[in-house]
Amino acid sequence: MISILIEKIKKTNAPICVGLDPMLDYLPSHLLNKAIEEEGEVNLKAVANAVLDYNKAIIDATCDLIPSVKPQIAMYEQFGIPGLKAFKKTVAYAQKKGLVVIGDIKRGDIGSTSAAYATGHIGKITVNGTTLSTFNEDIVTVNPYLGTDGVKPFIDTCNEFNKGIFVLVKTSNKSSGEFQDKVLTETGKPLYETVGAMVNEWAEMSMDGEYSNVGAVVGATYPEMGEVLRKIMPKSYILVPGYGAQGGKGSDLKPFFNADGLGAIVNSSRGIIAAYKQEKYAKYGEKNFAEAAREAVIAMQKDIIEGAGL
C-alpha cells in the first residue's frame, strides 16, 4: 500500500493529507439546514447527511491536488450509526476519486480484539464461505500501548490485503509528553524512542519497496523529536499531524523527511476544511467553503515544499 501512496505523492508533488474531521462547528449552515429540512427534523441522520455533502464537496475541490485524505472516525462516531454510515460513504467516495484513505481510528487492543479491528477496517470477514467487506480504509492509525500482540494482527492484515498502518509514536498534543517523553532507565532515552525502535522492527514485517506498510505518527509540533525518530525508523513513512491550526509550520517539517525527499506525509484538518472561517479566505464566504479549501491546500503545498526544502 505504501508504494501506492508514494506514487500519488510524487504525482501531485504534495506530501499532504486533508483531515476530514467534520466538527459540528465547521459544517456550513446551508448544508446543515438543507439536510434538516429534508429530514423534517433535527436528527443524527440529518447531521450525517450534511457531513457527507460537506466531505464530498471538499474531496471534489481538492482531489486533483492531493494524494490522500484522513477522516478522523471520532468525528463520525459522535453522530452514532448515521455518522458511521457517513464515514463509510466518505471512505468509498474518496477512493472512487483516486485518493488513498487513512482512517484515523487509533485502535489497539489485545491480540484477538486487534484482529477484529483490523478485519473491520482494513480486512475482510468470511462468514460461511462468503467474504464480506466492512469499512475498507486503505491505511489506519494504531495505538501501541498494548505492545506487539496488539499491533501484529494489523500487520498480518496489511500483508494479506495490501494495506498499511501508522503507529502512534509521539503525538502532537500538549500533554503527549506525560508518558511518551518519560526517560527509561534501560536506554537513558524517552519512551517514544523505544516505541520508534519497535516500529522499525515491525516495519520489517511488511516491506513494500523502499518503504514499509508500517509507518508512524509523529506530531509536527515536536520537530526535534521528529529528527531523532526519522533516523530510528528509516523505512517508515511518518504521518505528521499538528500542522497549521495546532501550531506546526512548513519550516518545522524538514526533519520529518528523508534525504530522498520522501518519508513523510503532513496532515491538516481545520486549516483546510474550515479555511473559509479564516480571515485569509473570508472572500469565499461560507457557501464557497470548498473553494476556500482548495486555495488552502495550494498554500499548504507551497509552504511544505518550500519550508521543508523539498
Add this chain to the structure above:
Amino acid sequence: MISILIEKIKKTNAPICVGLDPMLDYLPSHLLNKAIEEEGEVNLKAVANAVLDYNKAIIDATCDLIPSVKPQIAMYEQFGIPGLKAFKKTVAYAQKKGLVVIGDIKRGDIGSTSAAYATGHIGKITVNGTTLSTFNEDIVTVNPYLGTDGVKPFIDTCNEFNKGIFVLVKTSNKSSGEFQDKVLTETGKPLYETVGAMVNEWAEMSMDGEYSNVGAVVGATYPEMGEVLRKIMPKSYILVPGYGAQGGKGSDLKPFFNADGLGAIVNSSRGIIAAYKQEKYAKYGEKNFAEAAREAVIAMQKDIIEGAGL
C-alpha cells in the same frame, strides 16, 4: 455512576462483568443459520442479527446474577454498520434489564477528538438546540497514551452525564510489558505505576461517594502488579480482564480488592458466553448456550468470592 455499579455489585454479591464479545466462532450455528435464512443470503446484517439474538439470550439468562456486562466494540465493528447497530441495541437491551454497560472501546486521542468520542459514547450531542443521544454506554474504557488532554474530555463528560471510565494501566496480554513495564529514570519504577498515579489524580476530578467515576484496567494475569496498583489508586475501581480463558484464577484476584471488599470488578468473556464449548458444560449442548453461560457465571461468582476471600 460508580455508586450505581457498587450498589448492583453489593446486591448480587458478584463483582463480575460478562464480556459480550461475540466472535464469529462463538456464535451458535442455529442462530447464525436462522438469521441467514431470514436474510435470504449471507450478509453482515444476518451476522449482526445473530449476534443480537445471542447477546439477548445470554443477558436474559444471567441478568439476575450480575451487575454489569462489557461489550467489546471491536467484535461489532468487525461486522461494519450492522455490527455497530447490534452493539447499540445490546447496550440498550442490557440497560433495560437493569445492567450497567461498560463499553470496551479503548478510545483516546487529542483533546477535541477525545471529546467527540466521549460525546458519542457517554455523552449527548446538541444540534441546533436539539439534544441527541448516540451509543449511550454507562462506562467506557480509555487509552492513556496521549496523556491528560486525551483523558480529561472523558472525565468532563462523566461529570456532566453521571458516567464513568476505566483507564488502561496494565493490560492483561502477554506483551503488555513491552512499554508498560519499562522502568522510568524519574521514579525508578515501571511506567504503569506512573500511569496509575495519574489515574489517582484524575480520580479526584470525579468522585461519587467513596469511589471515583475514574477507574483503571489492570489484568488478572499480573496479580503482583495489581497489588501495587491497588495502593496507588485507592479510590479507583479496577476492571480486571484476563480471568478464565486468559489464565487468571479466583485466587489471583485478592490483591485487586480493597479491605472493604470493594474496588474491583472482574470480567470474563469467552469463559461465560462460550461456556457451552467447554467439556465441563458439554451437557447443555450448543442450543442451550445461555444456560451454560448461567452455570458458568454461578461458578465464577463462587470462585471469585472464595478465591479473593470476600
